[in-house]
Amino acid sequence: MSGWQTHATRTAYENAWIRVREDDVTRPDGSTGVYGVTEVRHPAVFIVPVTDNSEVLLVRLFRYTIGRDSLEVPAGGSDGQDLLVAAQRELREETGRTAQTWTRLGRVFSLNGVADAPAEVFLARGLADVGGGSLEEEGISEVLAVAWDDVLRMVRTGEIHDSETISCLMLAGLELGRIG
Amino acid sequence: MSGWQTHATRTAYENAWIRVREDDVTRPDGSTGVYGVTEVRHPAVFIVPVTDNSEVLLVRLFRYTIGRDSLEVPAGGSDGQDLLVAAQRELREETGRTAQTWTRLGRVFSLNGVADAPAEVFLARGLADVGGGSLEEEGISEVLAVAWDDVLRMVRTGEIHDSETISCLMLAGLELGRIG
Numbered sequence: 001m002s003g004w005q006t007h008a009t010r011t012a013y014e015n016a017w018i019r020v021r022e023d024d025v026t027r028p029d030g031s032t033g034v035y036g037v038t039e040v041r042h043p044a045v046f047i048v049p050v051t052d053n054s055e056v057l058l059v060r061l062f063r064y065t066i067g068r069d070s071l072e073v074p075a076g077g078s079d080g081q082d083l084l085v086a087a088q089r090e091l092r093e094e095t096g097r098t099a100q101t102w103t104r105l106g107r108v109f110s111l112n113g114v115a116d117a118p119a120e121v122f123l124a125r126g127l128a129d130v131g132g133g134s135l136e137e138e139g140i141s142e143v144l145a146v147a148w149d150d151v152l153r154m155v156r157t158g159e160i161h162d163s164e165t166i167s168c169l170m171l172a173g174l175e176l177g178r179i180g
Numbered sequence: 181m182s183g184w185q186t187h188a189t190r191t192a193y194e195n196a197w198i199r200v201r202e203d204d205v206t207r208p209d210g211s212t213g214v215y216g217v218t219e220v221r222h223p224a225v226f227i228v229p230v231t232d233n234s235e236v237l238l239v240r241l242f243r244y245t246i247g248r249d250s251l252e253v254p255a256g257g258s259d260g261q262d263l264l265v266a267a268q269r270e271l272r273e274e275t276g277r278t279a280q281t282w283t284r285l286g287r288v289f290s291l292n293g294v295a296d297a298p299a300e301v302f303l304a305r306g307l308a309d310v311g312g313g314s315l316e317e318e319g320i321s322e323v324l325a326v327a328w329d330d331v332l333r334m335v336r337t338g339e340i341h342d343s344e345t346i347s348c349l350m351l352a353g354l355e356l357g358r359i360g
Contacts, residue, residue: 108346115218139208174332
């Protein structure tokens with residue numbers, strides 16, 4: 001039992017990617033109020049692509065929201081697709097690669113104080129460069145293959161500052177025996 | 181140069197915690213459109229508290245947004261305070277602990293496809309249990325001291341599913357020499 005009660009819910013804002021829902025709630029302490037929840041339309045998919053040389057593929061793109069470049073693992077919205085299919089599509093679009101082996105690493109939630117934003121995380125191995133990416137369309141300026149130790153260094157120095165990318169790297173590191 | 185142009189901006193939604201901003205933009209490819217950005221009011225602070233026995237303090241709380249319990253490192257909004265002061269306050273409120281040594285681990289950004297949600301991450305060591313927490317008010321049902329290996333296991337099994345907590349653990353692991 002969570003102790004929360006929801007009495008009414010309404011859409012306060014929406015666009016093609018997010019919806020803000022306002023719920024009239026009674027909190028566990030008995031007080032009443034409004035809880036605003038930002039929902040993403042569909043779960044996101046995140047892919048940690050690892051080459052046969054144990055490098056991680058990262059993409060560099062400008063993030064309008066935060067006004068700066070970001071180095072990230074490939075990711076995107078699932079657009080209502082099966083999550084593995086969506087992950088395969090995003091990997092192809094953002095890096096021009098396909099993968100032979102897909103491993104589901106788990107589901108994580110971002111900004112859970114204000115948002116319902118689930119992300120399914122996959123490890124992709126056995127990569128083949130088949131082209132056919134749409135990097136420009138995706139806003140990607142560069143695809144880098146980075147050795148694991150350098151990836152960790154970039155997390156530590158802040159060169160990688162995307163929170164979801166860092167949590168995906170943790171999940172991948174555990175799966176690959178690089179962490180723990 | 182990012183290649184993006186912003187022509188106008190307006191507030192489309194706001195509550196006490198978030199604001200959704202809609203910008204009229206020209207994208208790098210020359211097309212025009214509206215970019216909706218969810219902004220948190222103030223940067224968040226995240227604290228990885230590590231005991232003298234190398235355990236990590238985690239809090240368990242129900243997250244209304246995602247409808248489930250979550251195991252997380254202490255965190256909260258900075259409410260316009262100095263970020264270190266805010267981190268010290270959150271640690272005290274959520275665990276009843278103070279810390280002798282504070283190390284800034286960096287700044288990460290969550291959900292940067294749709295949000296401007298920065299978080300400042302701190303490592304807190306030399307902990308003292310001084311009480312004075314307001315766990316019930318914060319919705320926290322339990323404070324746990326978890327050995328590092330068990331923390332990693334809980335990330336791997338999905339028992340820890342908060343994305344920011346996982347990225348904070350990565351940053352702490354690197355700083356403590358547990359990772360890398």
